[in-house]
Amino acid sequence: MPTRSWKKAMSAAAPTEPSRIRPPRTAMPEQPAGQRVGNFDEVALGYTPDMARAEAVRCLACKKPGCVAGCPVGIDIPGFITALAAGDVPRAYAVIRRANSLPAVCGRVCPQESQCERGCVLGLKGEPVAIGRLERYVADTFMADGACAVLTGAAACPPPVAKTRVACIGSGPASLTVAGTLVTRGIAVDVYEALHEPGGVLVYGIPEFRLPKAVVRREIAALKSLCVRFFTNWVGGRTVMVPELLDQGYEAVFIGIGAGLPVFLDIPGESRIGVFSANEYLTRVNLGRAYAFPEWDTPVYPGRRVVVFGAGNVALDAARTAVRLGARSVSIVYRRSENEMPARAEEIRHAREEGVGFVCLHAPVAFGGDAQGRLASVRLQRMRLGEPDASGRCRPVACEGAFCEIEADIAIVAVGTRANPLLPRSTPGLLVNRRGYISVTEATGETTLPMVFAGGDIVTGAATVISAMGAGRRAAEAISRRLLG
Amino acid sequence: MVHRIVRKRPLIPGRTSELVIYAPHIAAKARPGNFVILRVHDKGERIPLTIANVERNDGTITLVYLVLGKTTALLDTLHAGDAILDLCGPLGKPTAIRRRPAPVVCVGGGTGIAAMHHIAKGHRLAGNMVIGIIGARSKDLLLFEPELRLVCHEVLVATDDGSRGRKGLVTALLEERLAGEGRVAEVLAVGPVPMMAAVSEVAGRFGVPCQVSLNAIMLDGIGMCGACRVTVGGETRFACVDGPEFDGAKVDFRELSQRLTAFRPQERHAYEELEKSHVCRCAN
Numbered sequence A: 001m002p003t004r005s006w007k008k009a010m011s012a013a014a015p016t017e018p019s020r021i022r023p024p025r026t027a028m029p030e031q032p033a034g035q036r037v038g039n040f041d042e043v044a045l046g047y048t049p050d051m052a053r054a055e056a057v058r059c060l061a062c063k064k065p066g067c068v069a070g071c072p073v074g075i076d077i078p079g080f081i082t083a084l085a086a087g088d089v090p091r092a093y094a095v096i097r098r099a100n101s102l103p104a105v106c107g108r109v110c111p112q113e114s115q116c117e118r119g120c121v122l123g124l125k126g127e128p129v130a131i132g133r134l135e136r137y138v139a140d141t142f143m144a145d146g147a148c149a150v151l152t153g154a155a156a157c158p159p160p161v162a163k164t165r166v167a168c169i170g171s172g173p174a175s176l177t178v179a180g181t182l183v184t185r186g187i188a189v190d191v192y193e194a195l196h197e198p199g200g201v202l203v204y205g206i207p208e209f210r211l212p213k214a215v216v217r218r219e220i221a222a223l224k225s226l227c228v229r230f231f232t233n234w235v236g237g238r239t240v241m242v243p244e245l246l247d248q249g250y251e252a253v254f255i256g257i258g259a260g261l262p263v264f265l266d267i268p269g270e271s272r273i274g275v276f277s278a279n280e281y282l283t284r285v286n287l288g289r290a291y292a293f294p295e296w297d298t299p300v301y302p303g304r305r306v307v308v309f310g311a312g313n314v315a316l317d318a319a320r321t322a323v324r325l326g327a328r329s330v331s332i333v334y335r336r337s338e339n340e341m342p343a344r345a346e347e348i349r350h351a352r353e354e355g356v357g358f359v360c361l362h363a364p365v366a367f368g369g370d371a372q373g374r375l376a377s378v379r380l381q382r383m384r385l386g387e388p389d390a391s392g393r394c395r396p397v398a399c400e401g402a403f404c405e406i407e408a409d410i411a412i413v414a415v416g417t418r419a420n421p422l423l424p425r426s427t428p429g430l431l432v433n434r435r436g437y438i439s440v441t442e443a444t445g446e447t448t449l450p451m452v453f454a455g456g457d458i459v460t461g462a463a464t465v466i467s468a469m470g471a472g473r474r475a476a477e478a479i480s481r482r483l484l485g
Numbered sequence B: 001m002v003h004r005i006v007r008k009r010p011l012i013p014g015r016t017s018e019l020v021i022y023a024p025h026i027a028a029k030a031r032p033g034n035f036v037i038l039r040v041h042d043k044g045e046r047i048p049l050t051i052a053n054v055e056r057n058d059g060t061i062t063l064v065y066l067v068l069g070k071t072t073a074l075l076d077t078l079h080a081g082d083a084i085l086d087l088c089g090p091l092g093k094p095t096a097i098r099r100r101p102a103p104v105v106c107v108g109g110g111t112g113i114a115a116m117h118h119i120a121k122g123h124r125l126a127g128n129m130v131i132g133i134i135g136a137r138s139k140d141l142l143l144f145e146p147e148l149r150l151v152c153h154e155v156l157v158a159t160d161d162g163s164r165g166r167k168g169l170v171t172a173l174l175e176e177r178l179a180g181e182g183r184v185a186e187v188l189a190v191g192p193v194p195m196m197a198a199v200s201e202v203a204g205r206f207g208v209p210c211q212v213s214l215n216a217i218m219l220d221g222i223g224m225c226g227a228c229r230v231t232v233g234g235e236t237r238f239a240c241v242d243g244p245e246f247d248g249a250k251v252d253f254r255e256l257s258q259r260l261t262a263f264r265p266q267e268r269h270a271y272e273e274l275e276k277s278h279v280c281r282c283a284n
């Protein structure tokens, strides 16, 4: 530990007069925009030890912490920050891990501004403590080996009792949380994943420059070291059926298959070559590492003019990916105004810095192209904002006769996803709601089939990593109560 | 789960081979019409291949491929005893097979003949009268004829150059059969897109329903990306989960053949790079 710089940081960060003037929030070092548009490396570089301590000492360790209330899994935030401020990273890690099994992931991708950091008292007058950045710092610094000792306090995890076995279907954050929670209680967990790499959206959806795959692999390796087994290329509802798993001796099954079915716009010309769902585009680039084509075999092409429909995180990820692949121009086309854009402010800022253009109050009406079926243009209609809808956002209303045509050789549709019916349809007795999401008892995640649980996006619809983890947590608690009493 | 190649048999030297792969959990579930998605190395792409046969007792599935690009070229470097890195399946909806009062005609072209074999076998096992019609450019490029003779009541062959069976196209044989005595319950076609389009057209003219198995570009194979979307009866469907079999009369074949070219330049580039890199291809 570089104590000297630590002291220096302390004295710089904590003025002797602990009055109104709090030191400002420690900025996150970032790759400069001009450089990062040419690579897929992570944009946010992470705090140095000095920065982390400078930021940690800003925390007031409130008695009634608003931040904890805002955290969907209830991490003892003042607890871990206090440990960090005292220089005890392993303890900080242990505090976080008690509630969150994927801290290196959450520190990077959670929308902290609308969760923990929104509840921070410092935010009332100035800027909140950078909780997410600190969480990331702790997780990155504390290498995951010896995770067992940290998690359970014992030198080794209770060896999974072979007769208590649980199967998870899907390997996104919901299932990973179930696995991580149960395995430390002596329950053996097998995870069945349809794709060839575990991790769910963390691997196939969120780009490398926001969440390096090495981070996800490390979290998965930690689970493997705790004896969680991963079976890739197993499709629930095709390769293996839910009732079969129960017959094979699994005492409970957790379904965490996400909401991966892409929604298309359903407008003319959408089957043209060059029109992609965001899922396809991102899966090619992330899971298939198409940015390293031809060293990696999955193809994609940069396109010259790329338009992306939608303005959520997925749309922004797709747009910023297109920039990095070398597209000459990339625009987000959104049917409402900038104020309604659902993406995180930070993502929007990053995208702007990287040269992504924003065309608001326009909606696509048709795709045009050449005789070979390739996309060449998109026809847009002007929109204006009408009355607020059920979500509280103003409804977009089409302006009669106001059309325009823009050139595009790649169009990426990022207007949402739905439940994939593949598994529910092949599981008799599993009740789904009108929109195809699995119905569960909220407190436990139990479905209409006994000892079959579900959580994450397949229950709530597309949400967040942390909410999927929260659901995994609740289900794991319910499962272990049932199995261990 | 390691999937080892139990047997490899060249069907058309240097072009097409048959692999029998030990994959008991896939074999246990696979039904006619299903396919798998595989990857052959850790930087590889995912490609779909239709299951040509299943031996449940042995726990094996059979795949037949044509060396077309980098992935199939690399697949072709594997021998008996080697493992397939990733093998996922069975995927897709199985063929709707039911007892039919009249014969079912199964048409196959190219490697589609092998895929069609599994479907023909399914119909045979269901107790249906099965007529196979297969075609290729010449007799050296014809495959699976002996296997089909075991499951079909009758096999008709056409080659472009007349080196085996009738000189001409499979559609001519189909047309004769449909025009002849006796009703046909259903036609099913697997093969190159133009062939499937032509077969659908002929079947349509005779008012016989025709199913076609579509070989769209695929990525995940479980309905998560839409790469495989095809237009059927004016509606967008995903070939991997809604198909791969659809009513041939309603399929937009032109769009399908266009979409199949989406990554042609990239595919060609990858293949050329591979050729240059002196990978030993003497596996046969």
Ligand SMILES: Cc1cc2nc3c(=O)[nH]c(=O)nc-3n(C[C@H](O)[C@H](O)[C@H](O)COP(=O)(O)OP(=O)(O)OC[C@H]3O[C@@H](n4cnc5c(N)ncnc54)[C@H](O)[C@@H]3O)c2cc1C
Pocket: A109, A110, A111, A169, A170, A171, A172, A173, A174, A175, A192, A193, A194, A195, A198, A199, A200, A201, A202, A205, A206, A207, A234, A235, A236, A237, A256, A257, A258, A259, A260, A282, A313, A314, A317, A420, A422, A423, A455, A456, A457, A458, A462, A463, A464, A465, A466, A468, B222
């Ligand atoms: C591009 C993108 C960016 C995002 N960015 C953020 C962000 O910055 N912050 C944030 O909090 N959230 C973000 N999200 C949302 C977040 O990733 C999801 O809410 C979360 O991953 C859901 O977790 P899950 O465990 O329910 O399922 P998923 O992560 O979707 O994982 C489901 C897994 O199940 C597998 N599967 C599906 N069907 C089957 C089957 N039948 N059998 C076996 N396996 C199956 C899938 O292949 C997948 O691996 C983003 C989502 C996307 C797509």
Ligand code: FES
Pocket: B217, B218, B219, B220, B221, B222, B223, B224, B225, B226, B227, B228, B229, B238, B239, B240, B241
């Ligand atoms: S291959 Fe992705 S949806 Fe069919």
